[in-house]
Amino acid sequence: xxxxxxxxxxxxxxxxxxxxxxxxxxxxxxxxxxxxxxxxxxxxxxxxxxxxxxxxxxxxxxxxxxxxxxxxxxxxxxxxxxxxxxxxxxxxxxxxxxxxxxxxxxxxxxxxxxxxxxxxxxxxxxxxxxxxxxxxxxxxxxxxxxxxxxxxxxxxxxxxxxxxxxxxxxxxxxxxxxxxxxxxxxxxxxxxxxxxxxxxxxxxxxxxxxxxxxxxxxxxxxxxxxxxxxxxxxxxxxxxxxxxxxxxxxxxxxxxxxxxxxxxxxxxxxxxxxxxxxxxxxxxxxxxxxxxxxxxxxxxxxxxxxxxxxxxxxxxxxxxxxxxxxxxxxxxxxxxxxxxxxxxxxxxxxxxxxxxxxxxxxxxxxxxxxxxxxxxxxxxxxxxxxxxxxxxxxxxxxxxxxxxxxxxxxxxxxxxxxxxxxxxxxxxxxxxxxxxxxxxxxxxxxxxxxxxxxxxxxxxxxxxxxxxxxxxxxxxxxxxxxxx
Amino acid sequence: xxxxxxxxxxxxxxxxxxxxxxxxxxxxxxxxxxxxxxxxxxxxxxxxxxxxxxxxxxxxxxxxxxxxxxxxxxxxxxxxxxxxxxxxxxxxxxxxxxxxxxxxxxxxxxxxxxxxxxxxxxxxxxxxxxxxxxxxxxxxxxxxxxxxxxxxxxxxxxxxxxxxxxxxxxxxxxxxxxxxxxxxxxxxxxxxxxxxxxxxxxxxxxxxxxxxxxxxxxxxxxxxxxxxxxxxxxxxxxxxxxxxxxxxxxxxxxxxxxxxxxxxx
Numbered sequence: 001x002x003x004x005x006x007x008x009x010x011x012x013x014x015x016x017x018x019x020x021x022x023x024x025x026x027x028x029x030x031x032x033x034x035x036x037x038x039x040x041x042x043x044x045x046x047x048x049x050x051x052x053x054x055x056x057x058x059x060x061x062x063x064x065x066x067x068x069x070x071x072x073x074x075x076x077x078x079x080x081x082x083x084x085x086x087x088x089x090x091x092x093x094x095x096x097x098x099x100x101x102x103x104x105x106x107x108x109x110x111x112x113x114x115x116x117x118x119x120x121x122x123x124x125x126x127x128x129x130x131x132x133x134x135x136x137x138x139x140x141x142x143x144x145x146x147x148x149x150x151x152x153x154x155x156x157x158x159x160x161x162x163x164x165x166x167x168x169x170x171x172x173x174x175x176x177x178x179x180x181x182x183x184x185x186x187x188x189x190x191x192x193x194x195x196x197x198x199x200x201x202x203x204x205x206x207x208x209x210x211x212x213x214x215x216x217x218x219x220x221x222x223x224x225x226x227x228x229x230x231x232x233x234x235x236x237x238x239x240x241x242x243x244x245x246x247x248x249x250x251x252x253x254x255x256x257x258x259x260x261x262x263x264x265x266x267x268x269x270x271x272x273x274x275x276x277x278x279x280x281x282x283x284x285x286x287x288x289x290x291x292x293x294x295x296x297x298x299x300x301x302x303x304x305x306x307x308x309x310x311x312x313x314x315x316x317x318x319x320x321x322x323x324x325x326x327x328x329x330x331x332x333x334x335x336x337x338x339x340x341x342x343x344x345x346x347x348x349x350x351x352x353x354x355x356x357x358x359x360x361x362x363x364x365x366x367x368x369x370x371x372x373x374x375x376x377x378x379x380x381x382x383x384x385x386x387x388x389x390x391x392x393x394x395x396x397x398x399x400x401x402x403x404x405x406x407x408x409x410x411x412x413x414x415x416x417x418x419x420x421x422x423x424x425x426x427x428x429x430x431x432x433x434x435x436x437x438x439x440x441x442x443x444x445x446x447x448x449x450x451x452x453x454x455x456x457x458x459x460x461x462x463x464x465x466x467x468x469x470x471x472x473x474x475x476x477x478x479x480x481x482x483x484x
Numbered sequence: 485x486x487x488x489x490x491x492x493x494x495x496x497x498x499x500x501x502x503x504x505x506x507x508x509x510x511x512x513x514x515x516x517x518x519x520x521x522x523x524x525x526x527x528x529x530x531x532x533x534x535x536x537x538x539x540x541x542x543x544x545x546x547x548x549x550x551x552x553x554x555x556x557x558x559x560x561x562x563x564x565x566x567x568x569x570x571x572x573x574x575x576x577x578x579x580x581x582x583x584x585x586x587x588x589x590x591x592x593x594x595x596x597x598x599x600x601x602x603x604x605x606x607x608x609x610x611x612x613x614x615x616x617x618x619x620x621x622x623x624x625x626x627x628x629x630x631x632x633x634x635x636x637x638x639x640x641x642x643x644x645x646x647x648x649x650x651x652x653x654x655x656x657x658x659x660x661x662x663x664x665x666x667x668x669x670x671x672x673x674x675x676x677x678x679x680x681x682x683x684x685x686x687x688x689x690x691x692x693x694x695x696x697x698x699x700x701x702x703x704x705x706x707x708x709x710x711x712x713x714x715x716x717x718x719x720x721x722x723x724x725x726x727x728x729x730x731x732x733x734x735x736x737x738x739x740x741x742x743x744x745x746x747x748x749x
Contacts, residue, residue: 027590235723327647357665363592365588365590366592366593366594366595368550368553368586368588368592369588369592369594369658370587370594371550371553371581371602372548372550372581372585372586372587372659373581373582373585373586373604373605373658373659373662374578374579374580374581374582374585374605374608374610374662375578375604375605375608376578376607379608383594383604383608384594387594387596388594388595
């Protein structure tokens with residue numbers, strides 16, 4: 001029985017649980033819901049939950065455990081040397097799985113009759129599987145074939161076992177729920193507890209993902225720092241990776257490029273976004289606001305690669321021809337300025353939207369108080385509304401900064417990929433994110449420092465943005481209650 | 485009405501400070517204030533009483549043109565401050581509000597320090613030449629608002645950290661710091677407890693020596709305690725206006741009598 005079919009059966013048992021439990025409790029009180037502890041629907045939901053949830057848990061555990069158990073069983077077919085060496089064992093297992101699934105396909109496609117599978121000779125496997133579109137790189141060794149056949153048998157019996165166990169658990173859960181269903185059973189509390197569990201699980205997923213990302217990056221980073229001294233990484237001023245060996249990974253040019261481009265971006269985004277927000281929140285008529293706000297937010301919907309094109313063919317040449325060359329600051333179309341300005345424009349809607357919400361949250365009574373003292377609108381905005389909204393605005397700015405630091409595509413197209421340490425904003429530079437992409441694309445060997453440096457960069461980038469986010473949270477928390 | 489404390493009711497001067505003639509206010513299509521004419525004397529506390537929605541707050545907000553900030557609001561009629569029409573084209577509402585200060589129902593101190601709250605008005609109007617003068621204004625206003633002793637040691641802590649009654653007195657100090665000629669108070673005690681209310685009422689009585697005070701209140705006892713003149717509003721009309729003692733003891737209009745004896749409202 002496939003997983004999908006099994007899920008359908010479980011859903012059916014769950015639906016039955018709902019109907020039975022609800023019907024049973026209604027019969028017990030003679031159709032008068034006032035004598036029940038909870039609404040009749042809660043008894044039904046309790047039945048459905050008890051029938052499906054434990055069964056679902058068993059199924060998930062089975063799905064995870066089965067391959068592990070199978071692996072430990074077939075490993076005896078492999079030669080001692082292969083089984084002892086983790087990398088070779090991994091490869092052999094992949095082969096076995098491939099042959100086993102090939103055999104399944106061949107049986108399903110009719111290329112091999114089901115009863116012949118056990119007696120098939122290793123020499124003909126490759127040709128026979130080829131006819132159903134399963135291409136094997138080399139001839140199958142007898143050990144691999146034997147292991148694959150064992151694997152296949154065990155997997156089939158596992159499949160049957162899984163279906164039987166899961167359905168039994170579902171039915172047991174249903175029976176338990178039916179027995180528990182009495183008028184004074186607190187079904188509502190039980191159902192709400194399960195819902196609470198679901199809510200907690202949902203919030204945990206996000207946290208666990210972050211933990212997982214950090215863990216995977218940490219292990220790879222440590223591997224990198226095992227090959228390359230950390231002092232040279234963090235304090236080196238030359239970045240020249242060389243895939244044939246002898247690389248230097250000085251991180252400072254990348255950090256400088258990242259910070260420089262982010263600084264330019266924020267110098268563009270913060271004033272423009274903030275002024276737009278002040279206009280929208282304080283001066284615009286409702287009609288103007290209803291037109292302008294969505295128009296600004298359109299920017300947020302433009303893919304960054306389109307912004308990259310804009311940087312590459314419009315902003316870059318414009319800055320080169322009208323500023324950099326006349327001022328004698330260089331003749332590169334790709335520059336910190338180009339990428340910074342375009343990233344800044346990209347971030348305007350984030351700042352304006354968030355700041356607009358924050359400014360609107362400042363109580364009207366504060367504005368009235370200021371007007372009542374004879375302040376003009378502009379004085380009120382500058383001296384009362386903005387100070388009150390400041391923590392939120394700082395938070396919005398830091399969030400936009402995090403986004404700017406993480407931006408990749410616009411940097412590649414607008415600022416180039418040369419790691420340089422220079423003060424001239426009209427020179428091409430690059431950022432950490434661009435180098436991460438650069439080190440990981442193409443044919444890569446995950447054992448070399450040239451590739452692993454990407455994880456060290458990623459980890460550092462993560463720490464930087466994390467610190468910024470924590471700072472944003474701290475600022476917002478510290479000043480939040482000022483006008484409440 | 486037995487607890488009514490009859491305060492000194494003699495009006496010191498009889499100069500008319502604000503003269504309103506036939507004022508009508510419309511919010512969109514609804515007619516909120518119908519032909520109100522009132523002459524508010526100088527150096528007097530004038531109370532506006534009446535049931536909710538009777539237009540007393542609307543009229544108060546006409547006196548410093550706070551209604552200008554409401555798009556759908558339309559005011560006609562004549563309101564003159566010292567004989568000058570405040571709705572005249574040449575009058576800047578911002579300048580007017582510096583002369584006609586306002587204290588609101590809910591204390592609304594700015595999220596700044598106590599000192600900055602009080603110095604806000606003098607600073608934006610450029611009333612002082614140096615820091616010492618500003619300090620002097622802040623101190624004298626806080627003293628007038630009977631708050632100085634409580635806050636003199638923490639002038640630079642946030643105004644929002646004060647208690648409700650202290651916050652309201654801070655707002656009064658802030659309003660008198662621009663040295664206005666008229667002080668409008670929109671139910672200044674409705675968010676305060678009885679002790680804070682008593683303090684603010686005492687303060688209002690003292691302020692009478694320097695300003696003309698107009699107070700909107702829901703509490704008839706409060707009107708009787710603090711005011712010399714009382715105006716009774718009902719359904720957008722000014723029903724009766726006169727000396728406070730006379731309004732409360734021998735009202736001329738049956739509606740006023742019903743309201744103060746608790747039959748309508």
